[in-house]
Amino acid sequence: MTTTAQAPLWQPYCGAAPDPAHWLAHWNWDPVLLAVLAGMLGVGFVMARARAWSQLGVAATMLVLFVSPLCALGSALFVARSVHHLALVLVVAPLLVAAVGQAAFPKLSLTGATVIQTAIFWLWHVPAFYERAMSADLVFWAMQLSITISAAIWWTSLRRAGTMEAAAGVLAQMVQMGVLGALLVFAGRAFYAPHAHTTAAWGLSALEDQQLAGLMMWVVGGGAYLLIATVVLWRALAPSAEPRSA
Template structure:
């Protein structure tokens, strides 16, 4: 079996954020303002928008608010907790971090229906003079319509993972360079937000794919390339990223065994198990919608028959 191996890059540079000798991994918390400030701003605008949202045309349930803040919390946790620093020592921990960012965070945030609260939470002048013209511009609409085309979204979602993991030295470079590492995180999250847009209706906007059955096909269309990538990583007999061979290990096993574990994590809990869960939820929604439509059609037919019966004159004896 041919396993594509990323071309190695020079290994003279140290990891950018390794845990120092003598330090315990559970004390390795971060304080990255480039992540925390935007997350705090999104949390503040959402809360401010909800408090100023009067005369609502639709219900905004408490579970949506909980889902949104849970998504922000999970995102902050995976970037600021020791999981992030462990990812500099173990590929398996990096895979957990990236897959949570791509597979858990976007649906949690979108289920919070954040568009209206965040817009209402912005200063009125800034929203009207800056944000509104950008959102209404022809260029913005064309770009978003293109990016959310199902085929394009699948290519972006799957392609970003293949390029970063198997591209010539890209992943190893991200382990040693802060700027490249941030670009990697942003790109994974950005393409995931685009991909999940078509699965979840982020009210008041609607998915481009109306049928739940088609959404299941769309979801699996992106998961199959991810499974193939996971198989390459799992069955490789060489370490893909030399940086992991030069750092202190906190978990049992060799760098190659940790890489195989990373592939299995990507393949099973963040692959097959999550796939079945998402597909099951979509199928349940699809079934409920179909059943509801059938009931409405039957009720309409019954009402029509009753009106026709009432219109027929009764002959006298």
């Protein structure tokens, strides 16, 4: 299949895949997205002014992911898309919980939340579902929102869990992220058709791009969860500061 034949099929929300010489000029000035972000900030400022910094953090991260040239880079490279997905679960989701409060999310056990988040994350990395998201805007946003909201529910459940349950839940996330990353690294073939003709300009084959994405999930994503588990256990084991008696 030639690039010419492929071009009309994949019409990602972030626009056509850019080349290295021009990708920094590929900003996504979607008026609907900008209006939604502005509206959310306005409502948040009126209803929960105390959480303004978290709300600004969510909006700023969304601007980086979906307005800046990083958005278009995700059309060219699967490794850039993996950065997007990690940012959603590790940055946007906990900021969202802080911005709107834990009460906005359903009360689930950490085990249930972990299963749901893992299932949704893996679902969108099934080639057929990923390809659909890269060719239809509504499906693309279904991907982004489901990954983010399921991760936010997981973060909420994590905060409500006991120490050992929290550590186990974080380690489970580390394992599932590592397994998915390893699968992408050692698959031996490229899975994702939308990137079959977009990586060569960047000096990568589609398989190399996929392997880099797998390493990003395995090393960076898994490492982030390991760090979180370490912090959880360290806080639990650290002696509490108690005032000394006179």
